[in-house]
Amino acid sequence: MKSPELLLPAGSLDKMRAAYDFGADAVYAGQPRYSLRARNNEFRLEQIAQGIAEAHARGKKFFVTSNLIAHNDKVRTYLRDIEPVIACRPDAFIMADPGLIMMVKEKWPETEIHLSVQANTTNWATVKFWQKVGVSRIILSRELSLDEIEKIRQECPDMELEVFVHGALCIAYSGRCLLSGYFNRRDPNQGTCTNACRWEYKTHEAAVDPNTGEALAMRMEGDGFNFEAAREEADSQFTSTCGGGQRHPKADQVYLIEEIGRPGELMPIMEDEHGTYIMNSKDLRAVEHVERLVKIGVDSLKIEGRTKSLYYVARTAQVYRRAIDDAVAGRPFNPHLITELEGLANRGYTGGLLERRPAHDYQNYETGHSVLQRSHFVGEVRSWADGMAEVETKNRFQVGDTLEIIHPSGNRQIELKEMFNLEGTPVQVAQGSPIRVRIPLEGPVEGALIARLL
Numbered sequence: 001m002k003s004p005e006l007l008l009p010a011g012s013l014d015k016m017r018a019a020y021d022f023g024a025d026a027v028y029a030g031q032p033r034y035s036l037r038a039r040n041n042e043f044r045l046e047q048i049a050q051g052i053a054e055a056h057a058r059g060k061k062f063f064v065t066s067n068l069i070a071h072n073d074k075v076r077t078y079l080r081d082i083e084p085v086i087a088c089r090p091d092a093f094i095m096a097d098p099g100l101i102m103m104v105k106e107k108w109p110e111t112e113i114h115l116s117v118q119a120n121t122t123n124w125a126t127v128k129f130w131q132k133v134g135v136s137r138i139i140l141s142r143e144l145s146l147d148e149i150e151k152i153r154q155e156c157p158d159m160e161l162e163v164f165v166h167g168a169l170c171i172a173y174s175g176r177c178l179l180s181g182y183f184n185r186r187d188p189n190q191g192t193c194t195n196a197c198r199w200e201y202k203t204h205e206a207a208v209d210p211n212t213g214e215a216l217a218m219r220m221e222g223d224g225f226n227f228e229a230a231r232e233e234a235d236s237q238f239t240s241t242c243g244g245g246q247r248h249p250k251a252d253q254v255y256l257i258e259e260i261g262r263p264g265e266l267m268p269i270m271e272d273e274h275g276t277y278i279m280n281s282k283d284l285r286a287v288e289h290v291e292r293l294v295k296i297g298v299d300s301l302k303i304e305g306r307t308k309s310l311y312y313v314a315r316t317a318q319v320y321r322r323a324i325d326d327a328v329a330g331r332p333f334n335p336h337l338i339t340e341l342e343g344l345a346n347r348g349y350t351g352g353l354l355e356r357r358p359a360h361d362y363q364n365y366e367t368g369h370s371v372l373q374r375s376h377f378v379g380e381v382r383s384w385a386d387g388m389a390e391v392e393t394k395n396r397f398q399v400g401d402t403l404e405i406i407h408p409s410g411n412r413q414i415e416l417k418e419m420f421n422l423e424g425t426p427v428q429v430a431q432g433s434p435i436r437v438r439i440p441l442e443g444p445v446e447g448a449l450i451a452r453l454l
Contacts, residue, residue, distance in 0.1 A: 001294050003328045005061075007162065008317050009306040012042040015313045016051050016062075021408045021447065022314045023321025026061035027051075028094060030306060031085055034074065035065040036118070036191045037306045049088045061091040065306075067116035068191055070097045079103055086111060092137070105134050112136050117164065117174050122148070124155035131159050138162065139302065142174045146289060146354050150296045160299040165286040166316055166341075167304020169352060171197040197281070285349035287337050290323040311377035311394075314406060314449050315344055343375035343404070343451060375404060375451040382436070382446075389441040389448075390422075391430075397452045398429040405441065407448040414441070 008019035010027035019027050029043045029051060030036070043051065048064060055062035064085055070078065078100055082093075086108055093111060095101050096118035104111055114137040115121060115130050122141045130138060137160035140149060144163075153161060170177050177188055179196035186192035284304070286293075293301060301324065303316050319337050326334060341349070379391040397403065401416050420438045421427050430437045 001328050001330075002297065003324060004294060004298050005300040006317065006320055006324055007063075007300050007302040008313055009167075009303060009308065010043075010051065010062075010313075011037070011306040011308070013047055013051055013054075015310055016054070018310050018314045018447075018449075019317050020055070020058055020060050022317035023408070024060070024317045026063060026091070026300075027055070028063040028065050028302075028306075030191075031064050031066040031082065031093075033081065034068050034070075034078065034191075036067055036188070036193070037065075041306070045084055045088075048085060048090070052088050052090050055091075063092045063094055063114065064090045065094040065116070066100070067094050067096040067118050069118065070100055071190070075099060075103075079107060094139070098133075101133065101135070109134070114160075114162065115139060117141060120174060120176075124152045127152055127156045127159055127161075131156070136160060137299065139164075142169065142284070143353050146292055146296070149293070149298065149354075153297050157297075161297075162300035162302050163293060163298050164284060164304060165290065165293070165301045165320065167284055167308075168347075169281040169284050169350075171281050282348040282350040283346045284352045285338075285341060285346075286351055286354055287319060287323050287341060288333060288335075289351065289354055290320065291327040291333055294324065294327040309377060310380070311406075311449050311451065312344055315340065318406070318408075318411075339374065375453050377449065378403070378432075378452045379430070379450040381441070381448040381450065384441065384443040384446050387440055387442065388420075388438045389443065389445055390436055390438050391450060392434070392436050393430045394433050395452070396430065396432045397450075402453045404451045404453055405445060405448050406451060407445055413453070 005025045006023060007026045007028060008024040010016035010019060010029040016027050016029065029048060030041045031048070032041065032044055035041065052062045066082065066085075068074065082104065091112065092114045093104065094114045094116050095104070096116035101113055101115075104113065113135045115135045117139045119130075119139075120141045120143075121127060121130070121138050122144060127138050139162040140152065142164050144152075149161070149163060172178075177193070177197060179188075180193045181187045183196050184194050186194050290301065301320060303320065305312055305316070319340050322334065323337055326332070376395055378395045378397040379393045381389045382392050383390045397416070399416055399419055403414050403416050405412050405414060416439060418440060419427050419430065422436055422438065424438075427437065
């Protein structure tokens with residue numbers, strides 16, 4: 001079987017290097033002003049040029065993401081701003097806007113274009129359309145099942161296909177959420193999403209003014225409406241309207257939501273028999289599906305997370321590299337890889353729509369922030385000599401902790417028995433960033449990451 005490309009996010013040059021060190025074949029970084037991570041992007045033209053040069057020197061690939069849905073003002077400046085990036089010779093541009101793709105292909109016909117997931121490609125006919133336009137790779141919609149991906153592969157055998165296998169999921173159809181724009185006037189499709197779907201909300205029952213249709217606040221006891229209880233009540237007392245049954249009495253109720261950081265600001269929202277749609281999606285994890293995707297013949301497996309940590313990049317690159325290598329070699333799936341991914345802060349994991357499941361399986365109703373399940377990133381090894389590693393701390397750890405040393409050559413666990421400050425004085429606790437300590441460590445381990453096992 002052909003080994004698919006492993007594609008990692010690069011929010012900075014350091015993360016790019018870590019991705020390559022831990023097994024990535026390629027990375028993607030955002031073009032300033034024109035990617036969907038415009039708010040959190042350390043790459044400017046100078047960093048893009050340096051990143052491309054380093055990638056090519058290592059025999060790796062570097063893709064530039066330029067996938068916003070452009071308004072007129074950005075169409076006006078687009079060719080001017082992308083010209084110096086094209087001169088840096090990235091391996092491809094990841095784009096979504098048909099007009100911008102047309103403009104780039106007209107002026108630079110040899111430029112390789114990968115169609116962004118923002119374009120929501122869900123069928124083989126659309127793949128063939130973009131192939132005729134001159135696009136060389138399609139990043140398929142996250143809303144496809146494994147069977148649908150396989151059908152597209154069969155119908156389009158000579159087109160490169162890319163599939164997301166890990167990272168955050170949109171609560172809306174990929175990239176189409178308007179919550180951030182509605183609440184903060186920061187348009188997700190212009191790269192300024194504030195992830196309003198992750199915020200904590202409470203709900204308050206409301207009455208509707210029959211004359212104006214305005215939602216009016218009503219006092220509500222407790223912390224808000226219990227979505228789970230309402231869903232259980234609906235399941236026990238009423239059948240779905242699609243099945244010809246009665247509607248749940250709360251289905252037509254209007255509610256006012258209150259974001260936890262803005263007390264007193266009540267905003268109307270409709271609740272139907274399925275619950276509210278302002279919810280927090282679990283994170284995608286498809287490591288257990290890598291073997292199937294390899295057999296299907298997917299060309300690239302992609303990990304989301306340009307705003308995530310260096311530790312996230314290294315851990316996901318290492319885990320998915322092993323999964324790919326095992327699948328290509330015909331080795332059975334190693335379930336320990338799932339355990340290693342639990343070492344990353346996450347909102348709970350789901351296979352997304354790769355496997356068809358009940359809708360509630362995709363949602364995390366309990367918390368909007370990532371939770372540590374197994375380990376905590378605590379430091380980076382900056383130098384090593386004579387059996388002592390100098391560690392730049394990221395989070396608190398102490399003598400007696402069990403640490404995992406994460407390195408491209410392999411991982412291992414140690415019990416930390418002693419630790420010293422840079423003056424050589426013994427210390428018991430490293431209080432977190434930005435201090436440096438020395439710990440005994442067999443090496444060489446320059447560039448290793450350290451996690452504290454929980």
